[in-house]
Amino acid sequence: MNKQIVDYIQTNREAMLTDWIEEIREQADERIIRVASDQVFIGTSREFIDLIVSNITDSNEEFIAKLSDFAEKVVRLGWPLTFVTKGLQTFGKIVFEGMQEAGLITRDNQMDIVYDFDKWLTPMTNEIVSMYSTTWERTVSLQKIALQELSAPLIPVFEKITVMPLVGTIDTERAKQIMENLLSGVVKHRSEVVLIDITGVPVVDTMVAHHIIQAADAVRLVGAKCMLVGIRPEIAQTIVNLGIELNQFTTKNTLKKGIEAALEITNRKIVNVEGAE
Structure with missing residues (x-):
């Protein structure tokens, strides 16, 4: 992955987290915000950003393990898949715009940076969608079994x-x-x-x-x-x-x-x- 992107994310991690939470609150359905306390929402948001960053720093096996745990959590919280994928897109936008403001993206390297962004975000989006869908289907299946057991007790x-x-x-x-x-x-x-x-x-x-x-x-x-x-x-x-x-x-x-x-x-x-x- 492009070293400039990696260095920028690691250096500006906390500031980007703050920007991301502000933007995502404005975009999110109010019901998503209400299902959890402010502390839980901020904590989960931090975990999400940490997950995105771990895709840069960790091995693929470590990233998949963290992604599985995170998917379980957001499914329990009731975060829809569209909210999660939108959050990833928002983070990518914050990074790109921040690098532009810092003068790290120029006319000469813009196409290369865009290409590197796509190589980074697209596979991660696919992994998140796949893991979320698998977790959701498993959760729904378990809930269905539980409801069937409770739906007609003798x-x-x-x-x-x-x-x-x-x-x-x-x-x-x-x-x-x-x-x-x-x-x-x-x-x-x-x-x-x-x-x-x-x-x-x-x-x-x-x-x-x-x-x-x-x-x-x-x-x-x-x-x-x-x-x-x-x-x-x-x-x-x-x-x-x-x-x-x-x-x-x-x-x-x-x-x-x-x-x-x-x-x-x-x-x-x-x-x-x-x-x-």
């Missing part, structure tokens, strides 16, 4: 009674997860009654009802009874208007009533004990 509330609270929309992929969790959970907890709580499901249409009916049928095949609870008035009206048949279900409007009914099915009930506080 919770034992009493002996032989389990509850599956559903929250959010139900698509085909999530319905498959619900089915798997139900069947494995019923066997694991030796459930006799399973309550599917749809209090947190915003819309129950024909497709959602079909998935729930399939789940209930599967539960019956493994020897348990399925109960649908949390049916709000507007959901009940929608079910009637769509002509959806839920005759095979015991239905209750609240989870509390559902648990009381489940206890009766398993020959138990909740009683008040005199003198209990």
Whole structure:
């Protein structure tokens, strides 16, 4: 790499960091700035500049290791790829303009400097994009797995009674997860009654009802009874208007009533004990 560029960056590193932070704050979406404290933003910005400089001073292996760590951090912070690449372009601009002001770039060497800048920044940009994309895809994949595990939990509330609270929309992929969790959970907890709580499901249409009916049928095949609870008035009206048949279900409007009914099915009930506080 051009020695003039290297010497200029190393000599003016702190001043360029200050200029870079000022410019990037003006360009950045306010939401990016708000996700972290001012101290974290400045610290991460310093790490970014250090990363860029390390591409000059470190071996390629050392640079890739630092880049991997930095990519993990900015993905967690929610910095979009466009923000990161724009930051790299901004740093390159600050270096170039600073060298011009210092008289290091002249008519005679300008084309050579521009060529050296391109040889330095373009491969680094490609490395950053590749590493960021890989890190982002891995993070999203792990989050997706975690969400799937949490999206349809089967919770034992009493002996032989389990509850599956559903929250959010139900698509085909999530319905498959619900089915798997139900069947494995019923066997694991030796459930006799399973309550599917749809209090947190915003819309129950024909497709959602079909998935729930399939789940209930599967539960019956493994020897348990399925109960649908949390049916709000507007959901009940929608079910009637769509002509959806839920005759095979015991239905209750609240989870509390559902648990009381489940206890009766398993020959138990909740009683008040005199003198209990």
